Amino acid sequence: MSATTTPVDASDTPVEASETDTAPAPAHRLRRFARPAAALLSGFVLYLSFPPRPLWWLAPPAFALLGWALRGRRLRAGFGLGYLAGLGFLLPLLVWTGEEVGPVPWLALAAVEALFVAAAGLGIAAVSRLPWWPFFAAGVWILAEGARARVPFGGFPWGKIAFGQADGVFLPLAAVGGTPLLGFAVALCGFGLYEAARPARARRAQGASGATATAPGTPAQGATVSGASAPETTATASVSDASAPDASGGTAPRAGALPRGPLVAAALAVLVPVTGALAALPLVDDSAEDGTATVAAIQGNVPRLGLDFNAQRRAVLDNHAARTRELAQAVAEKREPQPDFVLWPENSSDIDPYANADAADVIDEAVRAVGAPTVIGAVVAPETGKLRNTLIQWEPGRGPVATYDKRHVQPFGEYIPMRPLVRIFNSNVDRVSRDFGPGDKIGVFDLAGTKVGLATCYEAAFDWAVRDTVTHGAQLITVPSNNATFGRSEMTYQQLAMSRVRAVEHSRAVVVPVTSGVSAVIRPDGEVVAQTKMFTPDVLVEKVPLRSSQTPATRMGTLPEALLAALAAAGLGWSALRSVRARRTRTE
Numbered sequence: 001m002s003a004t005t006t007p008v009d010a011s012d013t014p015v016e017a018s019e020t021d022t023a024p025a026p027a028h029r030l031r032r033f034a035r036p037a038a039a040l041l042s043g044f045v046l047y048l049s050f051p052p053r054p055l056w057w058l059a060p061p062a063f064a065l066l067g068w069a070l071r072g073r074r075l076r077a078g079f080g081l082g083y084l085a086g087l088g089f090l091l092p093l094l095v096w097t098g099e100e101v102g103p104v105p106w107l108a109l110a111a112v113e114a115l116f117v118a119a120a121g122l123g124i125a126a127v128s129r130l131p132w133w134p135f136f137a138a139g140v141w142i143l144a145e146g147a148r149a150r151v152p153f154g155g156f157p158w159g160k161i162a163f164g165q166a167d168g169v170f171l172p173l174a175a176v177g178g179t180p181l182l183g184f185a186v187a188l189c190g191f192g193l194y195e196a197a198r199p200a201r202a203r204r205a206q207g208a209s210g211a212t213a214t215a216p217g218t219p220a221q222g223a224t225v226s227g228a229s230a231p232e233t234t235a236t237a238s239v240s241d242a243s244a245p246d247a248s249g250g251t252a253p254r255a256g257a258l259p260r261g262p263l264v265a266a267a268l269a270v271l272v273p274v275t276g277a278l279a280a281l282p283l284v285d286d287s288a289e290d291g292t293a294t295v296a297a298i299q300g301n302v303p304r305l306g307l308d309f310n311a312q313r314r315a316v317l318d319n320h321a322a323r324t325r326e327l328a329q330a331v332a333e334k335r336e337p338q339p340d341f342v343l344w345p346e347n348s349s350d351i352d353p354y355a356n357a358d359a360a361d362v363i364d365e366a367v368r369a370v371g372a373p374t375v376i377g378a379v380v381a382p383e384t385g386k387l388r389n390t391l392i393q394w395e396p397g398r399g400p401v402a403t404y405d406k407r408h409v410q411p412f413g414e415y416i417p418m419r420p421l422v423r424i425f426n427s428n429v430d431r432v433s434r435d436f437g438p439g440d441k442i443g444v445f446d447l448a449g450t451k452v453g454l455a456t457c458y459e460a461a462f463d464w465a466v467r468d469t470v471t472h473g474a475q476l477i478t479v480p481s482n483n484a485t486f487g488r489s490e491m492t493y494q495q496l497a498m499s500r501v502r503a504v505e506h507s508r509a510v511v512v513p514v515t516s517g518v519s520a521v522i523r524p525d526g527e528v529v530a531q532t533k534m535f536t537p538d539v540l541v542e543k544v545p546l547r548s549s550q551t552p553a554t555r556m557g558t559l560p561e562a563l564l565a566a567l568a569a570a571g572l573g574w575s576a577l578r579s580v581r582a583r584r585t586r587t588e
Helices: 025-031 036-048 056-070 075-093 103-127 135-150 173-210 260-279 307-332 357-370 419-425 427-431 457-459 463-471 491-506 553-557 559-587
Strands: 224-225 229-230 294-298 342-344 374-380 388-395 399-405 444-447 452-455 476-480 509-512 520-521 528-531 536-547
Touching: 036 294, 056 103, 056 135, 056 173, 075 103, 103 559, 135 173, 135 260, 135 294, 135 559, 173 419, 173 427, 173 463, 173 491, 173 559, 224 457, 229 559, 260 357, 294 307, 294 509, 294 520, 307 357, 307 536, 342 427, 357 374, 357 388, 374 399, 388 444, 388 491, 419 427, 457 463, 457 491, 463 476, 463 491, 463 553, 491 509, 491 520, 491 528, 491 553, 509 528, 509 536, 528 536
Parallel strands: 294 342, 342 374, 452 476, 476 509
Antiparallel strands: 224 229, 294 536, 374 388, 388 399, 444 452, 509 520, 520 528
C-alpha cells in the first residue's frame, strides 16, 4: 500500500507522542517551562563537572539533557534555550571574575560569552532533525567553542569542555586531536545517551496513551511546546504496512518496534568516543625520552589578597627571593636536591629590574645563592610605549640573558579596550593606568641544557600559545601565573586543570609556579605529583621527565578543529537544504 509524506520544514518541530496536547490545561502550562528549565539545568550540571570538583562524568548527562531540550525545536527557540544553558554554565563558572571588582564585569562577561552557547543551541536545533544528528550537534558545539576562543578581543576559551576532563576517561583523546577532539567526544557521548533513550521513551509513551495509527489523509495533531506551535508530519499508510517513509526520507518501523537507524546512531555516538579514548591510551606516555631534570617552583606568596596585592611590590619580590635563599640553604644541608633550574611565577617582581638596581640586586643574590638559572616574572616598563609582562632568564654570575614577553595579554585585566565606554560601568578600569602590550616571539628558554617552553598564565587557555612552544623544541612546559587577584576562588583550580590537559595533549611535563597558589608539578600523563596550598609560601622540588617526541595533536595543530567545523558546516548546510526543499514542495 502506498504512503505519502509531507516534508518537514527546518523550522518545524517534530513532536513525540509523549508531547501531544492531551494533558489538562494547568499541566500543559507547566510543561511549557520544562525545556527552558532543562536547558538552564543542563548548563549548571555542566558547571558542576568542572574543577575543583572531580565530577567530570556529569558532562555527558548535561549534554544529554541539553539534547532533550533542543531536539526538534524551532531555530529561534534553540537560540533562546541555548542562551539559558550558557547562563546556567558560565554564570557560576566565571563568578571569580567579579571577586574584587564587583558583579558588573562578571555578569557582562557571562552574558556575552553565553551568546556563543546560544548560537550553538540554534545550530543544534537545526541539525537535530537530521539522521545521525548527535555527530553534527557535537560538531556544532565545537564550532561555537572555536569562535568563542577567537573573538572578541582575541577570544576567551575559558570553559572549553575539554578543560573539565582532566580526570576523565576521555582525556587520552587530547593527545590525538587536542582540546577540540576531547570536547567533541564528551558532547557526542552526551547527545548519544539522549538519542539512545529517546526511542524507548517514545514507545512507552505510545503504549501508555493507547496511541492509534493515523487514518489515511488525516494530519497528526499539533502540539505547543515552549510556547511555539509546530506542525507535525502528515503521513498516510495502511496499518498493515511493514513500514512507511518518515520525514527524514528513511523508513519508519512497524508500530511498537524500536527504530534501528536512530539506535545504531545512538550506539555509535556513545561507543566511538569511549573506544577512541581507549585506543589512544598508548599515546599517554610519561617516559623520560631525553632524561630528566630537577626543577624547583617557588611560591613566595603575596602580602594580601585582591587587586592591591602589588601595592607592596617589594614585599612580593622579597618573598620570592627569601624562598629561593631558603631552598639554597636546604640544598647545602642535603635536605633538597640541587635543582637544574628554578621557576618563579608571573609578577614575582613587579619592580622592573632593568630600571631598579636594588630589585636587580635582590634577584641576583637569590640566583647566585641557589646556583641555577632562574626564570623571573617581571613587569618591564619602557620609557615610552606599553608595559610588558616579561619572563626573564637570569643566570648566576651573568644576570639576565633572555626574555619572553607575554603574547596574549588579557583584555580588561592587562589592557582596557574601549576605556571611556567601560569607565561608565566600572571605575576600576583606571586601576590599569598604563596598558600592557603583547610580545611577538615564541618563548623557549635553554635552561642548563633543557628547552623549557613558556606560556604565561592566561595563555594556557589558548591552544596555539602552548603548542607553539612544543613545535619550537620545548622538552618541558612552564605556566608561570599570578592568581592573587582572584582570592580563594575556583579560578586557580580551573587553570590548573588546563595545564593537566596540556600535559597530555603535548606529552610534556608541565610546571606551574603561582605567586599565591596553587603551584604544581604535572607529569606528561596529567598526574599532579606535587602541589602547594593557596596563600602559603612554599617550594616544590621534583625530578620530571623530558620528552621531544610530538603527539598527533601537536603535529596536526588546528586540523582536527577544522575537520570538526567542517562536519558542523555540513550538517547546517544539509539542514538548510532540506528546509528550502520543504518550502518549495509546499508552494507547488
